Amino acid sequence: MSDHVDGNALAGDLREIFAVDLTVATGQCAGCGYRGSVASLRVYQNAPGVVARCPHCEEVVLRLVRAPGRAWLDLRGTVSLEIPLQA
């Protein structure tokens, strides 16, 4: 059994914080520059928080920790997120 699932697993948590579904956004990894959809990230969720890693270099691009009544989102491993919007 794989030890990770794909970035679609982030949909529920991210939708609560951002009004749009960020899994369709295109992110750029701060480690290697790889660009890909948030849905293509490798997500490790058997952990104290959710850790999403670059599918190219395995560096951490996103971390999300949930506590009762609050959440922390760490995007230091992401250069940018390109978010599609309705024209």
Added chain:
Amino acid sequence: MAIVSPGFSGRRQSADVQLPPGQYLTEDFPVLTAGPTPRVPTDRWELTVNTEAGQKYTWSWQQLIELPAEKITTDIHCVTKWSKLGTRWKGVSLDVLLEEVETAADFALVQSYGGYTTNLPLEDLLDGQAWIAYRYDDDDITPEHGGPARLLVPHLYFWKSAKWVRGIQLLLEDEPGFWETAGYHDYGDPWREQRYQGD
């Protein structure tokens, strides 16, 4: 009538046990990981202590296992709320490893193969409170549980007991680690339920 002492069962009964607040008892050993599991052969493994003055101390695997070791039986408490009682380990006390290390540091940043880090006050690594463990339940520690060697600091939440330990940076100033920079408590005392920042 024979008197049966629960002490002979080899395992404490759960009714006798007081757990830290918010914890539940588990009999298995859940595997938590924030990334791919590093697999480090012991002939390439080393442990390094770097001081705040730039001095470097290194132990090979062979040097580690030749040091005086202790057997430790201890309860462990994960911040995800499971606790496991009476876990049995073997390892080298940090008192032994740091005995010859000259430092004025008050803090430590523990570093792992795979990039994980966690921080704690140096005093929490000393006085019989922390070990570099390399045996669990009379066996080698599996990679999934942090082998070949992991830090064991059981008086703090188990995220402080870094798997795949490869180094300790001694510091004059506190430097938060992987989970401590993402909302988790800087110290992590389970008995004071210090799970998240501000707890």
